[in-house]
Amino acid sequence: MLKTAILIATVLVCISMFLNLWRVFIGPSRPDRILALDTMYINSIALIILFGIASSTTLYFEAALLIAMLGFVSTAAMCKYILRGDLIE
Amino acid sequence: MxxxxxxxxxxxxxxxxxxxxxxxxxxxxxxxxxxxxxxxxxxxxxxxxxxxQNPQPSFHKPFTIIRYVFMVLGDIVVANFEVAFLILGPNKKLNPAFVAIPLEIEFELPITILASTVSLTPGTVSAEISEDKKWLYVHVLNLTDKDELIAQIKSRYERPLMEIFQC
Amino acid sequence: MEFWIELLISVLIVAGAVFVFVGSLGLVKLPDFYTRLHGPTKATTLGMGCLLVASMTLVTNQNGFLSLHELLITLFLLITAPVTAHMLAKTALHHKLDIAEKTHDKALSKQARKRLNP
The missing domain is CATH 1.10.12 (Lyase 2-enoyl-coa Hydratase; Chain  A, domain 2)
Incomplete structure (x- = not known):
């Protein structure tokens, strides 16, 4: 039962990563693309956690934590860059 | 030091x-x-x-803090179900809106906590705060009643925060 | 592993994945940027929460001692999700992104961009 659940969950998360990729491609504006990339970071954490559950180790915990931190910092940095690069300010 | x-x-x-x-x-x-x-x-x-450190107002009333945290966690779960059903439903049914919420609390830390709570809970994202920190601009995914929403945010989240920080 | 624990973990995993999926679906489906912002920031926090609680239960059950360190990721995501959403909304306001036609009080976005009172 656990194996089936992990399989279903992995498939769902992979489909949602493709949806995010689609939004990165068609995103009409830059904030849209940043939002899609940020969601992709979170989905990759979900994939790593699922892989950790499937192989029943906690080795991937640090990787997931690092990706979460990098995702937040990069999103904040890109937002700040786009904000300051604007002529309005 | x-x-x-x-x-x-x-x-x-x-x-x-x-x-x-x-x-x-x-x-x-x-x-x-x-x-x-x-x-x-x-x-x-x-x-x-x-x-x-920047000087910030200190915490009071630990029990109110604990009650607030659990209330927000419960609201996050409810918010997720509401937003999930809204997303799965047709786009025509959505009723998005910008709403300005008058703030009574002062200082940076309480306002930050209030804005984060608003972002985490039912269908609202805090978008911007006015220069004099008196108004919080919020984007709502599905607006039913503007005054009711403002009253709910003020009574449910702002009042406990004012009690906690005593400001 | 006991049946009930396995059932609980499976349900949590599937529920978490469904929430992650709904969040990404909202990202593709909703009409304008401000509504798209609602999908990922909300649905993903609970989705990740469910997955991490499932992982916590599984490891605790396997190793026989309480394993809580997945809570750190949940906590971190809960703290950072509103910050990211707020910064993205700020960026979108400054770039004057298109707002869906039927949004109420569209004029407020101009006031918000200049950080004036309504």
């Missing part, structure tokens, strides 16, 4: 507790060695960094 004349070993007790907890969680252990190392870090880091 000694900005204030009286030297204190624990300038920020809450931060020290948080640092120790995070260290123990990060290593996922309760071993005595890690307890000692974590306590050492929890005492040293606040001593070195307390001078950089």
């Amino acid at each position: 000694r900005a204030n004349p009286r030297f204190r070993w624990l300038p920020m007790p809450l931060h020290s507790l948080l640092l120790l907890t995070v260290w123990l969680l990060l290593n996922n252990t309760m071993a005595p060695g890690h307890l000692v190392l974590g306590s050492f870090l929890a005492i040293t880091i606040p001593l070195l960094t307390s001078g950089m």
Whole structure:
């Protein structure tokens, strides 16, 4: 039962990563693309956690934590860059 | 480091507790060695960094804090179900809106906590705050009644925060 | 492993994945940027929460001691999700992104961009 659940969950998360990729491609504006990339970071954490559950180790915990931190910092940095690069300010 | 004349070993007790907890969680252990190392870090880091702190209003009423945290967690679960059904439903049914919420609380930390709570709970995202920190602009995914929403945010989240920070 | 624990973990995993999926679906489906912002920031926090609680239960059950360090990721995501959403909304306001036609009080976005009172 656990194996089936992990399989279903992995498939769902992979489909949602493709949806995010689609939004990165068609995103009409830059904030849209940043939002899609940020969601992709979170989905990759979900994939790593699922892989950790499937192989029943906690080795991937640090990787997931690092990706979460990098995702937040990069999103904040890109937002700040786009904000300051604007002529309005 | 000694900005204030009286030297204190624990300038920020809450931060020290948080640092120790995070260290123990990060290593996922309760071993005595890690307890000692974590306590050492929890005492040293606040001593070195307390001078950089902005003065913020302090916390009061620990029980209100606990009740607030659990209420927000419950609201997050409810919010997720509501937003999930809204997303799965047709786009035509959505009723998005911008709403300006008048703020009564002051100071940066309470306003930050209020804005974060608003972002985490039912169908609302805080978008911007006015220069004089008196108005919070919020984007709502599905607006039913504007006045009711404002009243709900003020009574449910702002009042407890005002009690906690006593401002 | 006991049946009930396995059932609980499976349900949590599937529920978490469904929430992650709904969040990403909202990202593709909703009409304008401000509504798209609601999908990922909300649905993903609970989705990740469910997955991490499942992982915590599984490891605790396997190793025989309490394993809480997944809580750190949940806590971190809960703290950072509103910050990211707020910064993205700020960026979108400054770039004057298109707002869906039927949004109420569209004029407020101009006031918000200049950080004036309404």
